[in-house]
Amino acid sequence: MTSFVNHQIRLAARPVGMPSRNNWSFTEQIVGELSEGEVLVKILSLSLDPAMRGWMNEGKSYIAPVEIGQVMRAGGVGKVVASKNPDFALGDYVSGGLGVQEYCLMTPADLKRNNLRKIDLRLGTLYQWLNVLGMPGMTAYFGLMDIGQPQPGETLVVSGAAGAVGQTVGQLAKIKGCRVVGIAGGKAKCDWVVEELKFDACIDYKAGAVKDGLKEYCPKGVDIYFDNVGGEILDTVLTHLHLKARIIICGAISQYNNTNAVAGPKNYLSLLVNRARMEGRLFLIMQIVLMRLLLNWPTI
Ligand SMILES: NC(=O)c1ccc[n+]([C@@H]2O[C@H](COP(=O)([O-])OP(=O)(O)OC[C@H]3O[C@@H](n4cnc5c(N)ncnc54)[C@H](OP(=O)(O)O)[C@@H]3O)[C@@H](O)[C@H]2O)c1
Known part of the structure; x- marks a missing residue:
């Protein structure tokens, strides 16, 4: 050799x-x-x-x-x-x-x-x-479909919207007929999310625009929140939930380098008021196996 x-x-x-x-x-x-x-x-x-x-x-x-x-x-x-x-x-x-x-x-x-x-x-x-055919894509697909259960006309918000998971979540939700609002950092990323990925809107969290953006783009509240970042953004979205909202806890990137304890959601009582639920989801190898079976990939 x-x-x-x-x-x-x-x-x-x-x-x-x-x-x-x-x-x-x-x-x-x-x-x-x-x-x-x-x-x-x-x-x-x-x-x-x-x-x-x-x-x-x-x-x-x-x-x-x-x-x-x-x-x-x-x-x-x-x-x-x-x-x-x-x-x-x-x-x-x-x-x-x-x-x-x-x-x-x-x-x-x-x-x-x-x-x-x-x-x-x-x-x-x-x-x-x-990306889309790998772990981030599977995470987006199964998290959104299993927990989010998107229905036409519903409003979905996704943080980390320009990232690998977020961009797939938003595009899948558009296919499902949702109104899709992303949250990303900086004007260039937000423009890309709207112009290239065809989200309905994207809020620049680095410009401190999350609270006002949710008010403007989600006037009836948020039906599905796909959370990639945790922290303050999660807390703010919790104050804008619609009745029976579903929150997918995918990740909390804002917390990973914290030297203090992870900041938990302060506004969790909004789940009670809105009869909403929040559920974590880990991408597991089983799901790749399932996708391969569904798409007949083992034949390659
Ligand atoms: N549950 C699972 O099985 C599973 C699987 C895969 C990924 N995840 C999680 O999903 C999330 C996204 O993963 P990914 O693969 O899409 O990551 P990615 O492509 O690397 O994108 C992550 C984006 O997060 C944003 N970000 C970084 N720090 C932030 C902060 N402090 N506040 C708000 N946004 C911040 C950055 O975008 P901006 O420039 O817009 O800030 C960054 O580009 C992560 O939390 C990851 O751990 C979970």
Whole structure:
């Protein structure tokens, strides 16, 4: 086998607040001969997901933390450059938990754990497989459809509207006949969300416009709020709910680098007054499996 030199970024110390250079170590390793059942993937692109910040923390969560010294966990797409596994051939494009490195050597156990699967570039580009056809797209779809249950004519608000999850949520809700209002940071992003993604409106939270924007663009209140950011924006949206509103807790990016306790919603009694509900949703591998079955992707 041609010898491959791998470069990796490893977690060297757990960050407190915003991560910095000191939290990382950079290593180089020669990739050895493959054993039976193993696959070597050249990584072509990685997804830098907000969730990665949580994986750096110690403590119980929905997934084990990245250990000190371990290659940083990340989802990515790549190409098989060596294989001793009959399910993966040289040149196959794949997606899965590849880690922040140049090459990923997967044992049969890793293949399962990191959900390595073939992807079909006729269905989408490499980047679309990381975005709308990947984890963020599935998160948007299942969160919106299962919890949001959008109905024509309803008003949906989504924060992080220009981000990977938010942009998909808004476009799906438009397809479902909702009036869609995004919340994003800065004029350029807000213009893009309206002009390119065809949302009905987008509120610039960096201009302090959330309260007035909700009043202006959601005069009958918010039926569905897809929350990607938590914090103050969540609190403000809670004061504008319509009866029987549904709130999807997808993430709380405004809180991830907090050194204090996560700020909880002050205005939660609005859920009581409006007979509304708020539900968290984690994207799970099962949902990718389900999508593949629905779309008959296993045949590639
Ligand atoms: N539940 C799940 O299974 C699941 C799966 C995937 C993602 N998520 C969560 O969904 C959220 C969005 O993920 P994504 O992949 O779409 O992320 P993304 O593409 O990286 O976009 C995140 C955006 O959040 C905005 N943001 C950052 N700090 C903020 C703050 N303090 N206040 C308000 N907005 C802020 C930024 O946009 P602006 O420039 O507009 O501020 C940023 O571009 C995250 O909270 C993530 O953890 C959850």
